[in-house]
Amino acid sequence: DLVKILPKTAFWAGGPEVSYDAEKFLTEMPEMTGVMVGEGEKTFHDLLEFYIDGKDSLEEISGIAYRTGDKIIHNGWRELMDLSAIPFVYEHLEKFENRIIYYESSRGCPFSCSYCLSSIDKKLRFRDLELVKKELQFFLDHKVPQVKFVDRTFNCNHRHSMAIWRYIKEHDNGITNFHFEIAADILNEEEMDLLATFRPGLAQLEIGVQSTNIQTIHEIDRMMDFDMVTQKVQRVASAENIHQHLDLIAGLPYENLESFKKSFNDVYRLRPQQFQLGFLKVLKGSKMHEKAGEYGIVYHTRPMYEVLSTNWLTYDEVIYLKGIEEMVEVYYNSCQFRCTMLALEAEFDTPFAMYEALAEYYEENR
Helix, strand or coil: CHHHHCCCCCCEEECHHHHCCHHHHHHHCCCCCEEECCCCHHHHHHHHHHHHHCCCCHHHCCCEEEEECCEEEECCCCCCCCHHHCCCCCCCHHHHCCCCEEECCEECCCCCCCCCCCCCCCCCEECCHHHHHHHHHHHHHCCCCEEEECCCCHHHCHHHHHHHHHHHHHCCCCCCEEEEEECHHHCCHHHHHHHCCCCCCCEEEEEEEECCCHHHHHHCCCCCCHHHHHHHHHHHHHCCCCEEEEEEEECCCCCCHHHHHHHHHHHHCCCCCEEEEEECECCCCCHHHHCHHHHCCEECCCCCCEEEECCCCCHHHHHHHHHHHHHHHHHHHCCCCHHHHHHHHCCCCCHHHHHHHHHHHHHHCC
16 A cells, blocks of 8 residues: 555565565565565665665666566575674664664574574574674673574584673673573583573573474474483573573474473473473475475464464364463463462372363363
């Protein structure tokens, strides 16, 4: 509708939502001028120069697909960028007041999890460490409450992770909290020894377990040794200074309801500070998207493309697990019922059975 009132305006889209089927998107959306394909920072800059300064032509800009008359031209994906060349966006910090600060010190992932887009380009890049330290110091100087690293597997490079963890420890302002998404099973002794010296509240770790079903882990091309995860999570927990968030994903191949119950109980018994139950998202461009038919995955047509059913999980069971997720959020992740839940657990054979009973009670008494 904007095109109707702004007929002379060019409309461009970008991001993974449209990058993997740009031509199809433009065919279905004749109102759109074009699509920025892949990484957009440099592409967007080039488009601004084209429209504002009259530089170059669309034919010379890589990383775009666009409409010219009745034709759709695809210039190919832009070459992957030097991460250190991307400008720091937080210099005017007042614009981000009361918001979580997201920060990227690496892009890409060395692993190949079939549900994730981060593993597709197979090229892991790091922002220059001296630049990272300078930017982290900016956050520390401004006493930002939380900086959330969006690096897909923060500790995949030992030198990089240790340098950043040492820096935030040595320059701790007593306020700022740093959030990292890590692979627990590859934590080494030096990293765990350093983490054990952190001020309580300085860092929190998010650890994606996703499933403890070995067949599922193998099928989604994930490298994860749950016994090793258990050892490392318990080791970190023993220092009592770092919050750990553990994640599961419902709807993965070969994970039926009974298997998911086991995964739930396995992870719950590690007693993380946050226990996050997620549901599979079938993302365009991912291997999971390619194999959705083989797995019988039915999912929402609109974003976030969340699973509705699979060959192993019915729609009713997905909805049932939504009820379990709600109970975990209310009674576990809220941290308001710790003593109550410990006492209540003694009345049930398993943690899942307890949340199952709570969910059934809620459903009957809404």
